Amino acid sequence: MLKNFGWKTIKKYKLEIAMLTPLVLYIIGLTFVPIFNTILMSFQDPLTKEFGTLDNYKYIFGRPEFKDAFKNTLLITAIGLTLEMTFGLIIALMLMKKFRGRGLFRAVLLVPLGVPTLVSAVMLTYVFNTNGYLNELLYRLNLIQVPIDWAGGGMKTILMIVVADMWKVTPMIVLLLLAGLESISDDVYEASAIDGASTWQTFWNVTLPLLKPSITIALILRAIDAFRIFELPMVLAGRSTPVLSTYAYQEYNSYNNPYTSAAGSTILLVLILIFILGYLFIVEREKGVK
Amino acid sequence: MKKKWYAKLVVGLLSATLLLAGCGTEATEPTTEGDNQSQEPTTLRISMGLGESEWQVMKEKVFPQFEQEHNVKIEAVQIEAADLPKKLESMDAAGKMELDLFTQDNMALAPLVEKGLVEDLSGYRDMIPDEILPSLTSVGEFDDKLYFLPYRPNVEITYYNETKFNEAGLTPPTNWDELLNVAKTFKEKEGIGRVAIKGTLDGNTTVHLYDFIRSAGGDPMVLNDEGSVKAYTFLQELYPYLSPDTKKADWNTMNQYLANESVYLGQNWPFGVNVIVKDGGKEEIKAYHGWEGPVKESHVLGGEVIGIPKGSPNADLAMEFAAYLMSKEVQEIFVSELGWPASRSDAYGTVADWQKPYFEAVDQALATAEARPNVTYWADVEKATNDAFREIVMEGKPVKPTLDKYHDVLEVAKNK
Amino acid sequence: MVKGQENDRLAKIIRILFWPTVIMVLFFLLVPVYIMVKVSLSAPEDILTQHPPFLIHNFTWDHWIKVFESGNLWEPFKKSFTVATTTTILAIMIAAPASYVISRMPKKVKYITILTLFLTRMFPEVGIALPISVKFLELGLLDTNLGLVLAHLAKELPFIAWILVGTFETIPRELEQAAMVDGASRLTALTKVVFPISLSGIAVAAMFVWLDSWNEFTYALYLTLSDRTLPLQTYYYIMRGDWFQSAAYATILTIPVVIVTFFLQRYLKSGYLSGAIKG
Helix, strand or coil: CHHHHHHHHHHHCHHHHHHHHHHHHHHHHHHHHHHHHHHHHHCCCCCCCCCCCCHHHHHHHHCHHHHHHHHHHHHHHHHHHHHHHHHHHHHHHHHHCCCCCHHHHHHHHHHHHHCCHHHHHHHHHHHHCCCCHHHHHHHHCCCCCCCCCHHHCCHHHHHHHHHHHHHHHHHHHHHHHHHHHHCCCHHHHHHHHHCCCCHHHHHHHHHHHHHHHHHHHHHHHHHHHHHCCCHHHHHHCHHHCCCHHHHHHHHHHCCCCHHHHHHHHHHHHHHHHHHHHHHHHHHHHHHHHC | CHHHHHHHHHHHHHHHHHHHHHHHHHCCCCCCCCCCCCCCCEEEEEEECCCHHHHHHHHHHHHHHHHHHHCEEEEEEECCCCCHHHHHHHHHHCCCCCCCEEEEECCCCHHHHHCCCECCCHHHHHHCCCCECHHHHHHCEECCEECCEEEEEECCEEEEEHHHHHHHCCCCCCEHHHHHHHHHHHHHHHCCCCEECCCCCCHHHHHHHHHHHHHCCCCCCCCCCHHHHHHHHHHHHHHHHECHHHHHCCCCHHHHHHHCCCCCEEEECCHHHHHHHHHCCCCCEEEECCCECCCCCCEECEEEEEECECCCCCHHHHHHHHHHHCCHHHHHHHHHHHCCCCCECCCCCCCCHHHHHHHHHHHHHHHCEECCCCCCCHHHHHHHHHHHHHHHHHCCCCHHHHHHHHHHHHHHHHCC | CCCCCCCCHHHHHHHHHHHHHHHHHHHHHHHHHHHHHHHHHECHHHHCCCCCCCCCCCECCHHHHHHHHCCCCHHHHHHHHHHHHHHHHHHHHHHHHHHHHHHCCCHHHHHHHHHHHHHHHHCCHHHHHHHHHHHHHHCCCCCCHHHHHHHHHHHHHHHHHHHHHHHHHCCCHHHHHHHHHCCCCHHHHHHHHHHHHHHHHHHHHHHHHHHHHHHCCHHHHHHCCCCCCHHHHHHHHHHCCCHHHHHHHHHHHHHHHHHHHHHHHHHCCCCCCHHHHHC
């Protein structure tokens, strides 16, 4: 029976298979295989090239830079996601209204998407440098006398990176949320208007629940990229505020150790997986309850 | 209607692409040398890491003579010191070495040797002219084998903002006490540090640490001897008065900090003179050879060397080019056109007037320059030295015990 | 929208804050671009100082003149443009049919497929750039446009596939089934009925890919030796500390972006992305 199933199915779906194959081959060959190789490498001993060693991981966990990187990555992702989602939602809601200049607003909104992250990072150093525009603004407003060291580490650096990231990323979130918002039919809003609901009530009880799938997707998409953040911390904060990606890069580049770098990358992968699976699990549970 | 507009756009883009793709393969490229169009000349592919004005000098004054004499077309590519190991590694792993010769910063040589990416040039030792300063040759040696040929020496000079120094009534420091004083004075006066060292905890920091340790009579490969302890203790004392830019200052950003007056005193390589003074127009930024420590003055001997990558397609021709680069004529061009100190004792050139004071600073600094030891486990050395810096100077841990710890790390690395 | 109630405080707050927010957001979005343009057009005194002015005090065309005269502009520009456009076209050609198939799969399989597509994005680029580049070099793809296109495709395909799956989901199966009932073959139903409707969604996906490829940097660094792309060229100037020329290059890099986004922003209305959400 299985034999029949196999051949017949292939025949029936040959068009589909033909259409699907290039994509699948490409992705497997050029993404899965290298990722798999790198993960394998993280378990290799650098000198003897044997497998099955956890030395690379032990080494990384002992490095203070790694612990910093881990903490920073979590902080940046958490704060960044919250702010980006909030602002993204607000802007998306605003774009639902028809107002003069909406087209212009939308066009400007897309510009950050097209600027290479490296370039935006460098431009933002002009803002956040010791002699930068932000300090200059604060100085002229008489709020500070001595320039603030934004890249000095600690919360201000994290916030700096978050703001820089938001510049590039909020437009994307707006687009995703906008798509979700527009798919909510007007009938729903009319019904709530008839019921005499206030704006807040409508938002909280009607819009938000219907928007949940959009928010989920946007959140997952952003989380994946937020955990992997690279150019911005590299340029804006340097080595004083490492994140997991820049740490993996340093291990590879400056310390010439691709094995520990691979371990770092793998840890990042695991972190992202945990986050996503955890999030999906919570969402599914809520759905189940309802 | 939308669809039609759409289709037109797609067709338009397609034809534009095809047109450009077609043009790309036919047109001669004005910027890159050598298009393999002519049959006879061999193409020599070399890589260097240079600024734009430096490339101009190379292409106009240095390459043509060699090209004519040897019927060669030199195709030159720009590769930064940090990117070269990766590039060579990927080409080597693919079995397709596309480079015949490269020049590389002598601080980034260990990975090339460690990964077996360069040819052993020990057999060509006699090719090195006698007039070449011997310290430069030792820079290219690893484990008694010669892997790189000397090319040009380089040393960091100390830049300072003359205007700001005059305003504060200070003169550029000549020893550690004065250095501490300058840092303190600026910090008190302006509320923020204005003296910076390169504290990025990578190769840049190591250079500065070597200077400090050696000028206190210490041996950085031992790390916990008396000189090292003195150096780290001093740095620990100095650190609170340093500029916050210290954390991000590397060979590139240091120029920016000096130019936009965020830092008034900082050390960097001489190419900064072009960037800050010539391009940036900041003539008040001057330079001198630096300060001495309790025992002596010491600066890390930097510079570039010539290397032949493993599997180089035109190795013999590349060696002739290397000889050419080491010749008296070319070295003199380097001096007069680029302001580079010569690697031969018999090469003289006249430097442009505005460049003279900076050139002098370089020459003086070179007099006390010492090369770093060439070991293949350099990555571990760098890490240990920098980690010690982080723990002691940045985090304030006790000097001797921490240095002892890293001394042990170095011993382990040595014996691996 | 909602009929106002007397106690609808939120509505009042929104009314007051609406325009200020629009302006603030516009400001925030435009600041880096403004800086780029400003730096490229300012004389050094304006930038190399402890207290930089906000507006352009000392205007100069010098930097732009240098950029055009250096002859280093046209080649990278051409290369980036060619690679971006080719990548976009190929990406659509490969991903669209595959996405169609995925969109018609049973729900569970679809979910898993999409999640797997995402797996590929979860790894830091740093970790796989080198092995991929080595493979490409072995195939002799150094310095070629083809090599870059292939590398970019690897990065973009999962993302496009995801967007297009959503697009195709909004097209009800009944449409193609109706066409087949009318006697069309499977293939004809697809090309004559489904794909035309999905064109707008494809446009959106194409736009994203083009922009992403135009800006791509990491693979360009590994896969080129002498033929740089525009982002690489900008990187070179940034690395060498040439503040002004790098700002000019950055501006040049951004101009096509502005043009492309301006054109295609009207297509960013509903439907194209909403389908992806419902999945």
